[in-house]
Each structure stands twice: as C-alpha cells, then as structure tokens.
Amino acid sequence: MTDAGPADLIDLAARGVPFALIARDAGSIEVLTGDVVDVELLGDIPLHDAAGAPLEVLALVPFRQVRERGFECHDDGAPLRCLIVREHRVVDREAAIAELPSAPVPLADPGFDIADEEYADIVRRVIADEIGLGEGANFVIRRDFTAGVTTDAATAALTWFRALLEGERGAYWTFAIVTGDHVAVGASPEAHVSARDGVVTMNPISGTFRHPAGGATIETLTEFLESTKETEELFMVVDEELKMMSAVCSDGGRITGPHLKEMSRLTHTEYVLRGRSRLDPREILRETMFAPTVTGSPMQNACTVITRHERSPRGYYSGVAALFTPRTDAILAGESTHDLDAPILIRTAYLQDGRLRVPVGATLVRHSDPYGEVSETHGKAAGVLGAIGAVPRDRPLEVRADVIDEDAPTADPLPLADDPGIAALLASRNERLASFWLNPQHALAGGGPFHGRSAVVVDAEDRFTTMLAHQLRHLGLNARIIPWSAVTDDEIDAAELVVAGPGPGDPRDPGTPRMRRMREVVTHRRATGRPLLAVCLSHQILADGFGIALAPLDAPHQGLQKTVDVFGQSASIGFYNTFTARVEPGTTAVGDAEVSADADGDVYALRGPGFASIQGHLESILSRDGMSTLERLVASALVPVQA
Template sequence: MTGLDPSPLLSDLAAGSAPFALIARDGATVEVLTGDVVDVELLADIPLTDADGVAREVLALVPYRQVRERGFVCHDDGAPLRCLVIGDRVSLPRAEAMASLPSSPVPLADAGFDISDEDYARIVRRVIADEIGRGEGANFVIRRDFVAGVDVDPRIAALTWFRALLEQEKGAYWTFAVVTDDHIAVGASPEAHVSAKDGVVTMNPISGTFRHPAGGATAETLAEFLRSTKETEELFMVVDEELKMMSAVCSDGGRITGPHLKEMSRLTHTEYMLRGSSDLDPRDILRETMFAPTVTGSPMQNACTVIARHETVPRGYYSGVAALFTPNGSVEGPTHDLDAPILIRTAYLVDGRLRVPVGATLVRHSDPDGEVGETHGKAAGVLGAIGAIPRDVPVAPEGADADAPAAPRRPLAEDPAIAELLASRNDRLAPFWMNPQDPDGSGPFAGRTALVVDAEDRFTTMLAHQLRHLGLDTRIVHWSQASNDEVDAADLVISGPGPGDPRDDSPRMSAMRRVVSRRLFRHAPLLAVCLSHQILADQLGIDLAPLAQPHQGLQKSVDVFGEDASIGFYNTFTARVAPGTTERGIVVESITARGESTGAPLPVPEGRIEIPAEVAADPETGDVYALRGPAFASVQGHLESILSRDGMRTLERLIAHAL
C-alpha cells in the first residue's frame, strides 16, 4: 500500500467499518495498521504465525484481567485480549497525517469524575491505614475515572482525539488510536512497559509526578520537586519492583541507567531504564511482567488483591498494555520483537461513553489531598488535548512580545542544577544493579545449592540472581509447593519475604513457619529475610510488634554484627528486644511440641531446645535488624533492593555464617 495519498486513506478509515490502528512513536511518522481482529483467551494464544507457520505482525490490547494468568485476583469484566492481525501497514509523514485528520471538537455531556475528590481522599486514607499500615505492601495504585457522554460517530471521535493528542501532548512514548467494532482506545502513553529487540529486554519504570504550575515548569520549581523524599522513594520502589521482573526474565538480571526526566505538556516524571538479556518468547516476557508496578503497586500479587478490595468496578484495559509483535526474521531466537507501552493516559469509548482512568501511587507518607491533585494532573494531559478541560496557555516572560512566537525552550534536564540533582540520587543506590552483570558460577559458595522459598514477594528473583553471583546453584519454589524433601535437601535455604502480619495463622504463614522450623531444629543452614526474619524471631521467643510508622522503601544505615551497612527496608512489623541486647541464650518450644512435625533428628527433651542467638538491634528502640546463631542468620532489610548499597557484602557475610 505504499505510495497512497494519505487523504483518501484516512478518509476511508473514517467512513468505513474495518478495524485499524494509528501509532505515532518516532516523532516523524504515523503508522497506519489494518487487518483482522481475533480475540484470544491467553497470552500464549496470541497468533504470531498463520496456519502455515509464517510469522505475522500482531497488535494486542491486553486487559488488566489477564493477571489471572499469574493466579492473581481481579474484578473480571470479560474484557477480551484483542488482537489486530496486521495485513497492511503504511507509514505516513506526520504533517500529512495531521492535515488529513478531523479537528472539530467533540462535544461531551455530563462530564466529571465517577468518584468525588472527597471520596477518593477517603480511599487514600483507608489504603494507607488498612493496607500499608498492616504490612500488605509498600505502595498501591488506586484509580478513578473521568467519564462523559459522547454523541458523535465513534470513528470520527477517535481520529479527532488522536490528532489532538498528537498536536497537544509532547513526550509520549506512543500516541495511538485502536478502533474495532465495539471498542475504541485513544491515548498518549508516556511509559514503555517492556520491549524486547535482538535479545535485549528493556523496561522503563516511571514514577514521581511533577504537576507544572501555570505558565509551565521552571528549573526552580522542578528542583523543589526533585528534592522531595516521597517522590524519590516512590521511584526507587517501582524500580525495585521492575527489577524483580527483569531478574525473572533476564539471565543477567538487569542493569539500571538513569535517572532521566520525562517532560510532557502538563507533567514531568522521573524515570530509569532497565536492560538485560533474554531468549524467552516475547509472550512469556509479557506474562512474567504483568503488569507495571507504577499502575498496580508492590508486591504485585498482593497489590492486585488490594486493588480488588478498594476499586469497585473492573479496570478494563487500564494498566494493561498495547503490545506490538513484529517479525524479526530470526531462525534461532525469538521470531518477534516486542514493543509494549502501558495503557495509561488513554481515553476509551464504548457505547457512547467516554472513560479516562487515572490513578495515584499511594505510599506510607502520601497526602490524601496531594494524591487527589495527582489524579487531576494525570488526567489533564488527555482531557486538555481533547477539549474536556481548558488547555494550558504558556505565559510569556516579563517584557516579551506576547504576540511573538515562543522561543524553543531548553529541556529542563539540561539545566546543570537539575542534572546534578538527578545524578545525586544514584549515590544512594546499590552498585550491584548499576554495573554490568553476568554470573559465571565462580563465586565464594560455588558448588553448593540454594533453595529460595517465595512467600509471594518476587524480591526472591533478585535474591536468586545475587545468590548465583555468589556461586550458589539456586532454585525458587513457591511456598505452596515447598515439599519437606526439597527443604531438607538444599545446602542452604533462603526463607523469603512477603506481605502480611507474621502472627497470622493463614496457610502461607503456617507454611513459612514450617520451613523456618525444619531448618532451625535440624541445624541446617538457613537465611531468613524480612517476613521470614520475623517468623524466625518468633520461633526464638522474641516479641513481634507493628512499627509506629511503616518502613516501606526506607533506607537506613544499621550495625550488622560490627559492620555498618546501608540497607533498604520494606517492613511494617518488627522483632523487638530490650534496648542494648546483643546476645541471648533462648529456650525455644519446638514445633513438635506444638503439634507440627519437623522430623527433627535432635533429641528435644519435653519439646524444648536451647538455641543461642546473637542480636543486631537498634540501641534505642530494640528493633531487631539481624539475628545469627548455629547454622542460621536472618535480616529484616532487603539486601537485594537497589536501596541496599551494602547488600551484596552483607548477604555474603550472613550466608558464610549460616554455612
């Protein structure tokens, strides 16, 4: 179809009934994709080849409900995994496409948010108190929708909104319109969730939202935002969460570069880039990375549960992805490259109703009114472009000719003070994740095996990657599948982190207690992390208590058995001893005496055994940061986190002790 005049092409799309997609992603062209629509049930069913096995290009709209493939919960609205199997594609010069698209405003009726500002602020308070405050996770994204009635031909509305976003919204990763018979999606997404090209996987966590003041952002106003602890830690937490995903799909774990600024029309975001190597099928990469923590929360599985508790209606495609699978001609590796932006800053039109979903990332020190403002700011780019709210009018500098064309503004990232503030963030981060990685199995513990028991926090994938760097032959097993034989056979067991109250009697907590007790009472090498550290402390008779203020995404410098270490903490509960305690001989009631069999070969007179434990605790509060004793060690912080500058050194020390 190359060489066609763009005017009749786009006119035919407006007047016709065939499905199509428009994508602008390089700043110079608009890709026009046409073909047939196929709805499938699973990501593995995305039809990347025809009946003869010939590779073909597919654009898939992946709804949020696909998290069911990973066993996560959601409000299931039946939104289809919709695939446009591309038969033809045309690349039009951007200016020609713009000239051919309709520009008359689309009237909206009864426009406004479905949840009032006051009600949304109440939801924020509940999530902070009832979810983050109870240890259910570090951060959660709860959405609200801007809704309106639309009495215009849907295809005309889609083309009009696409043109408006193309003209008005800058800095988007994709500006797109996907038009099918009963569903339309038009957006300007700033965030590439995941891409895979020539064996290189890239993720682009974006977090921290600076709403431009009237007249636009300046270096001075942006600098104040960049100094915000809340905004900085919010970005670090989503980088940690996406590194969990990278460690699951990339043999080299993933390397961080950045931070960078993502400047848009009404907002500026901070972002990092993560890159690693993988030979997985791109559909498997997509499944393992469902979905971005920037639009769900962390840890991922519990974030989905929290979303289901606090959002009363299904998400549809919000927080899913638009995934373009393009044949790459490979005969040895994956046959398709993947480019998948997150479905945010997107307007949906179904049955005459417009919906623009937006969400705020809620953390331990979120301000409810501030989070309300963030949802307004995120919606404003789309709503301003399509005419639902007034557009920003740039303010001319004092003394300037108001009628003169505005001079091009230098990107704020090029301001020396801004560049220095951005670069200084990396001083806090773990060098391990900033440097190239390729474990070769020659570390200090080479020849030994490690079993990591996952308690529903995929920090375990990052831990496993670090363990392999230390030479350990490492495998991860979900808590529900950790058999006694597996737990007994490993040279080292790492009992992992997870959400929730360690004092609960849920099946997950009971299973993690079994893992810890089997290793403890057999004098078999054990490292317990975060939640499991608290479970171990409880086994040793140390009190557990909720923190007055959750430590979610908090970096602290602590003394770990005579050595200062900068470590990242994600905990709501803590083990606590009397201030000044450093050593204890603790008499422990064996699990056998509690009616749970450990198979312990040790004689346990009257169900009790004395275990000496060394304690590393805060000298003022008694909060326990680490424990060690015969064949065991534990740590409250996450040594695998990017916030743990001394994570690898501390991990090696604790493993050496346990072994």
Template structure:
C-alpha cells in the first residue's frame, strides 16, 4: 500500500483505518448477496459463553459462532474451547464495491501450500465406514465429514485478510456473503477468517424467518460448465435425494420456530465460480428472540447431517480433530426500526428494549489465519447411501478449490471462472420445477389453503408426542395441530405420565430396533405395553413402528439397501400412498408372523405391506403404526394417511368428503 491515500480511500476513513491498522483493531468487511457496497464494521471484542449472552443492547453485533456451541443443545462434539466471539459495532461505513476493489491490496499473499490433513485414500476409507457402519446400521440418512487443506504464510494478518477479501470479491460469484473478520482477543488467539459462503443459515426480519438449504453439487469441468452437464446433474437421483433430505431436516427446524409451520419456495440453481448447487428457500413467521432462534437451529444439516443430534455423535466418531468454526455461522444482529404504534395503543418499545433483525450465513468456503501463520480451509462432503467414496473425495477438493484458487493457494488453471449462465440454458428451469412434483403440497402451498382443501380437522384431542432424538416430531406436531389437535412434545428420557393424554405418538429416531440394550428402544417397548394394557390410543412412527412390530411377532431385519430419503408409493390398508421413507431396518411379513398376537397381548394387528413383504403399517384396536414419515416433505399423501390413522386410533369416523 502507498503511504498516501487514494481519493477512494480518503472518502472512506474507516476503511482507511482498517487498511493502515497494525492488527490490534477489530474489524469486519462484508459484502452481502446482490449488494454493490462493502460494509465496514469496527468495534469492541467480547467473548460470551452462550448464544443467549450475546449483548443486544442497542448496537449492532457480529457474532462468530463455533461448532462446539452445539453443547448448548446437549449434542456430542469435540470441544476445543473455541470462543463465541462478538464484535460489538461502534463505527460503520459503506463503501461502493468499485471503490473497495480499487483500494484493497491486489497482490496475492505469498503462502506455502501443504495439502489436505487427511489424504485422499484415508478420507475415502472414512466415507466407506460412514456408509457401512452408520447409514447401513440405521444411524441416520446423511452425514458430513470434514477435512482441511492447510498452508502457511508469513504475511501480516491485516494485509493477508484484506488481500484475501479482495480476491474473493473479484474471483468468486454467487456468494451469499463475502467477508473478512479480524477479532483479536485481549488474551488468547486472534480470530481471523475470510470467505465466500454460498449459504444462508437463518435470517429474521419483521417476524419472518427464512432458511436456505443448499445441497447437491455440480463440479464444473476445467473447460467450464455446460448445459448437458448441469442437466445430467439435475437428473441425478443421488443429488436429488441429498437436497430433499436437508430440506426435511431444515423443515423440522422451521416447524419448531414457526407456530404456523414453514413453506418451501424454489428450487433454484446457485452457480458459483467452480461449482453449482441446488437450493430451496424456506420461510415462516416467528416471534422468537433471534438468539433463541439460532440456538434451536444449531447447526445446518447441510454441514452436519440428519437426524441432527445423532449426526453430531457420528461426526465425533469419524472426525479426529475439532471443527473450530467450520459449519458454525456468522450472525449479524442489527437493530430494527421500532414499529409505529396505532393511535391509542401502547408504545411497542416502551420497555426500552431493542428489536433486532438477524442475518446468519454458514461458515463454509472459508480460510482461517492462525497466529503462527498456519492457514486452514475446511471442506466436507455429504455422505448418503448412494455415495461413491472417490466422488466424495473429489467433492471436498472442488469445494475447497473456489477459496484456494481465489486466494492463490493453489494454481488457478486455464479454465474460466464462469463460462455460461446455467440458469438461462434451455431445459434447466423445467428440470428444477419437475422436482416439486415429488413434494407434499402441505409444505409447498400456503397451509390454510391446504386445510380448506382437505377439510379433515379433528377437534380437541390432547396429543403427547415422544421425541426419540429425531426432530421429525416437530413436523408431526405441526400437522396434528393442523388437523385440530392440541399437541405437546417430550423427550424420551423425560419423566412423564404416558397414560395422561388422549393420544400418544411415539416418534422416530436413529438406531437398531432390535437392540434391547439401547435405552431408547427399551423405553419405546415399555410405553407401548403401558398404553396397550390401558386400552389407550397409540400411534407409532418409523423406529417406534418397528419396535411395535417386533413385539407383535414380526421379524425385524436390515433391508437389502437402506431406504434413507426415498419416496415410495406403497399400499397402506388398501390405498396407494406416496410417502417418504428414512429406514435401514424393516418389519417383515412371514407365514408365521404374529400367529398368537406376540408379546403384545391380543392386539390382532392387521398388517399392511409392500411387494417386498416389508410392513408399511399396522393397525388394531386403538393402535396403529406406520413405517414411512407422513410428515416428510416427500410424503405427497402423508396428511391424508395421518388423518386416517389418527381417526382409527381415536375411534372417530372417517370423513366422506371427496376433498380427501
């Protein structure tokens, strides 16, 4: 940098101070999606223990949230002690994108590439173990395993970060946020990072919550992306299912945040310099404090897996090093303008509290600069039942390459950053729209319209839903409320009276239903016996359905191939129903199945099964169960089947309306 300020810099004194600083000034540089400005933030660094401790006292705050914060939800993680660091903004300015690019350091920072911390063959072995030992044993539908590209530099931190930031502004496209954050601590390591993340985690503005699940990856060839290449990607079953799985997982979160549920919008194709992804937008209304909304949505399934709680456990088993800030998020809290009170009403801000909006992108495609000059760029691949280990190795390389090439850490190569606009290619819009034919209207259309169309409301029953470590229960609760019921949820290990409610729904969860040593499985069996012995209505879903089937004498076996994130049309008591499945095990019909009613006495359970002899559902006096996830976004007929099964167990006559 020159000692004299350029006209662009002199017009922006705060950016000038950042560029001239010696590393002791805390700052953040941000460019948000679609903006032609760079935001410059300077302030004070504060470390807090919990998300709820983030100081929202009237000033904007930028929080950097590490993955270890998942302990707030009781999840298992490698706890590296990474601080939840906040930049309380005292000064800010906006600089035009052109001016910022003109004055930021343009020379690449010298760095020595060291390669990935986990070699390709070792990472491929981890992929195989996750598929075989986790997905293949019912631990979940998908998991994300991380590795890091590492390098070393001797350049000064401010020069390094601002140079990286400029490189990302000029070389990367399609980012949700492009950013550089420098947050020195009074004691401990300075937190320095720069990135170009494609993915919003959560935004809150004027009571509207939005999430943005992105999954499925088209790796651009060296010669640039093509129409044929992207259409092949959009037709790929594995890529389709990968996206639907994370949409399901984030809809679980939306159902917890939003009393009226969430709605799916999209899909879209997000094109970046070296990759393209498919994405949906989820939206709904909430009145939660933004810090609590963040706590309930830690962390995105696109960077962890599903179901979320067990995904953290699986990550801990297969990643030997803590994640630091990878898969955490930045969270910018900004005071909102106070609402204008209606004449004669109370002042909405009379208590002196400030209302905040939230913009929280996921920390991926990010480079971290450590105090000793080490540089790390983490990347992960989403592993599903169809995953090919070598392809997942290539995906981590591709995801890291956008950052690495922009920062000059690996050669850029001869290929163009972006050769064609993929969204403008013939057939792309149609291929994207075709995906919605597989989705349940309940989650796509405004839900009041769906309720009018189905006209299936049941009024008044109190329903207890038991969560066995899979938040699909939040979506079940929302659908049951939609049908007119009063719902409450408890965890399986809570102390509660299983006989107190009109209906108990035993929910899904990860694991092997045959494992009586698993305390969750034992608790399901015990509660089935208690409800059945009392003659009280019971509905069991997925894992709980399998336990019920086993108690009734139906053999439980691992399926030849896991049905994780699969949409199947199968018979459910005489009617064909398209339903989403997330199961590795299945109960099977045999010639001797349940001859005497099994250990569940005298239930006389009627089985419904598919062409492979796998039970799709069971029903008996005041009891029913279902293998599929009626609440899934994949379950086009889910609401209708849920209505029929709850009517059966409650003894409510089925409606005759043709609207069903």
C-alpha cells in the first residue's frame, strides 16, 4: 500500500480505468485500481493468481447470488463483479475533498417507480397474505427512486463521493466504485459480515429514527427507543443473524450491545455479533447471504415473498461490497489466507446508461402502518439524495446545550448514547434477553447432561435450526442438521433423538411437499415410540396428530416475548407463530399427551412417552429461559431411552 496525491483521483476518471474509492476512517481514502473480472459463483472469486500468490479483490455481490443457496429471486443477470486490485494507495481525506468536483449533478424526471398508493397496497397484501398466513415474521419490500443523469458517470461518481465525505457521518464505508458502464456510490451504515484473523463479526442494525428539523434531542430519541415496533424489529434481525453465525462459527456467536448508530440525518439501533470460524471467507459470505435487515425472516421464505411482491429485480440492492485482503501474518494450518470486510449495499446510488437508481425498502411487520412505511421509503430516499447533494440537504444538526460541558464550550456535542438516560434505556433491553447469547458460551462440565447422545435436527426452511443445534451441542448432544427434502427414514430411525424443526406456512395445508414431508417425519417417529422433540410448526403438526384443533391467531406472534407456564414452571419464551394448537380451556391431557396451555386453550407444550414439543423458540434471544426449558424437554423426550 502506497501514498497517492489527490490529483490522481481526477486522473482516474479522465483515463477511464476501473477504480474504487473507500473511506473507512476519518483521515484517509483508499484508492483501488485494477482489472475487472465477472464470475458466476462466490467460490469463483479469484483469491490467488496462477502462481498461487494471494490477490486482493473487491467484489460487488448482487442479490441474485441467493440462487447459490437455493433461494428464489428475480434474476436480472447482474454480474458478480470483481475488481482484481493491482494498486492499493492512500490519499489524505481533506486534501482529496479539496480536489474532487463539487458542481451539482442535475437530475431529470425524478420520481419513484411505484406510486405511493400502489406501494401502500403492497404493504397491506404482505401483512395480510404473508405475515398473516404464517409465511414469516418480517419482510423488506423495496421500491426505486429514479432519475435521468447527463453528467459523465465517473464525474458524477466523484461529485457524489465528495458530497458524502463532506456531509455524512457515522457510515461504516463511504465509497465510489466505477467499473466501466456501472457506478455505485454510497455511505453504508452497516457491516454485514467481516472476518479478521478467524473472528467473524456481524452488525445487525434496525430501527430508523429520522432526525427532526434542528437535530435529534434526548426527548425525541427516547420516544423512538420506547417504540415496541422498533424494538421488536431489532430483536428479530438479531435472531436472524444469529442463525447465520451459528452456521459459520464453532462457538455459535455472542452478542454485545445494543448501541446507537448516529449518522448525519438518521440514528439506528444495533448489536454486534462475534464468533470464531475457520471457513474460507467466500464460504462465510455464501452462508450469510443476505442481511435480514434488507430481506426479512426466515430468510429463505423472505426471498420467496420478495419475488412475489417486488415487481423488478434488485440488482445490487441488499447485496454486499466484499473486500478480500490477503493476511499479512503467518498463515496457520487450516486457516484462511484472506480477511473479509463486507458492508451491505444500502444507502447507495447506482448509475448506469444515464439512469440514476436509488433503491429503498421498508421493514414490514405485523404492526406496520402502510402509509407509515410509504413515509419511511421517502425518508430513506431523501436521505441518500441529500447526502450525495442531489437535492437540498436537511438542516444541519444544532448543538445541544444539554450535553455540552460548560467548562469546554468549544467541544463537539457528545453522542446521544452518552446521555445516562439513553444509555440506561438501551441497557434495559438486554434484561429481556437470553443470557446464553449475551455471555461467553463455555463448555459444560462433564460435556453436558446428554453427553455422547446423538440427534438429527430436521430443517423445515427456518435456520433457527442452526441455533437450536448449537444449543443441543452445548447440552452434550452430537447434533447434525438435515434439510426436510434430504432426510431419509433410515436417518430418522438411527438417531437417538429427532428434533423436528420450525418453518413457515400453514400447518393445516398438506398440499406442499415440505408440509407433507414434515408430517411424515413427525408421524413416522411417533409410530416408532423413539424420542422426538417438535418445535413450532412441528409442534403444531404433532398436536394435529392428537386431534387437537389448529387455528390462526387473531394477531400473529412474530417476535413476541411471553411468559408462559410449561408443565408447572414459568418460562419467558420468544414466539414466532401465526397459528396455534387450541384445546378447550382447562384441558390438561389429550390421549397420552400432557398438555400445557393458557387460559384460552392455546397450547404451548406437549409431552408424553418418548416425545415433547414446544410452540415457542427456545433458541431465540427472546427466550430468557430457553436453555433450561430445552434441557427439561429433551430429558422428558429421552426418558424411554434412559430407562
């Protein structure tokens, strides 16, 4: 890496060479130049040359890469574009700003591709037809702000990049990537995933507080932080990203936070997830495609819902810019040769063939107001356009006298998170959460209560199973996950414990192959009399087998924490269900199944000879009593084997 003069940036645009400018700290800009190569799969990203020497690569990963995980999408053919870095230089930030162009880039015929009322109708349909029918907890549906641009693409990129450097703060990456006919310029607030020296980090951000005129205040931020919708959104995306962490990290991942992410016009709430992994960074990237904050949960079905309701392909929106950097330390046996730094491609403007496109999305949950979500897309688009100088900027933040030290009147205002009341409000969120995911996950003495036992976890298209399997391993079980479409009857028969997992959809519908197979798994295992634990969807299927009625809830329990009685013990558990098994109030047994239900008859758990089930997600961060309840239910299911 070498130093470069700021005038070199203008020369790059004039010469028409592919380049990327990245600001990752307050004082410098990284300048990357090289050759562009498009590849088909993440595994094809060239991290070594023909002689085996490591290469530095910046990859633009489009949303269509979710096909590698078997997920649906509108396939627009957007290339997985790799800039093979030949030179990596550093420019002083302030000197570069002074040299970059500043003349406004005019826009022609600006507007959204989908009208406000049409977008509100889409929101209503997603809430009613998807969330309301059990297809998932939350979904992100986008629309695009578009306009014509006659300015040269590279000049526009440099102009917008300068505006971001001058006017945006708090971004994880501020960047301009120019590769021939395609330009991407943005200030991403969120690191989707990074891997450095074997430590994987994810940074789920959710909840968007748009600063009022004059700037944020303690009072307005407090109102935002007390919002049930915003709090639940963040918890749901943390759960979704922990699913990914549990898939790529041997220690499952640990969460820290919550924190505030303060930017110039917006403030977000965030957590940080960390764990250790020895996987190739391309595999880590593949297993974490893509952030639930811009797709939804559960991830696989979120992609299906997006395909149903979005009218056009996403391009690079919600994908990542992934920088693969050769490690400079001695490479240990079995460890990766590269580190990874991959922010989410949001808050980004794209320019191609003279058309500007700014994709923005709203997170739809059961509480969503259609016109509120319309307003959120307007706010996000205005934030990007204002940040790049394409529209008038918001009023600058005013100095907040309440957080300025009178003994140092020239000091910058303190971050809102430093206010004791705000800090206490943030910290109080963790009182609701499972300590298992907040604390280091040390191995249990003696290998856990079920040391040496085997378990097969059947995945029904909800990767909560990765978290569940990690918890089972913590309890001593040798747990492996098999998809519903691949698990055989022989594998079901061979396992000491079968865990039939959760999944989206209506449990009363036998028409889909997935629902039919999950019914077969539960029915077959019950017929053998061997230990079975059924979770959420599979709990409902088990209940149906006892003749217990299944019914939709009046209001879906998506990301809802409840304290319920589980066979005589109170437990705080997270729920993600739209349907419930329901008995007559007061019922305590059906056949040989003991029933744990509430006063309305909604069944939270079943147990009997060789089986147990739970409606909630004991693996969720919302399940404060998840581990202890899981241990009790596994012990109950294993009783016949132990006898």
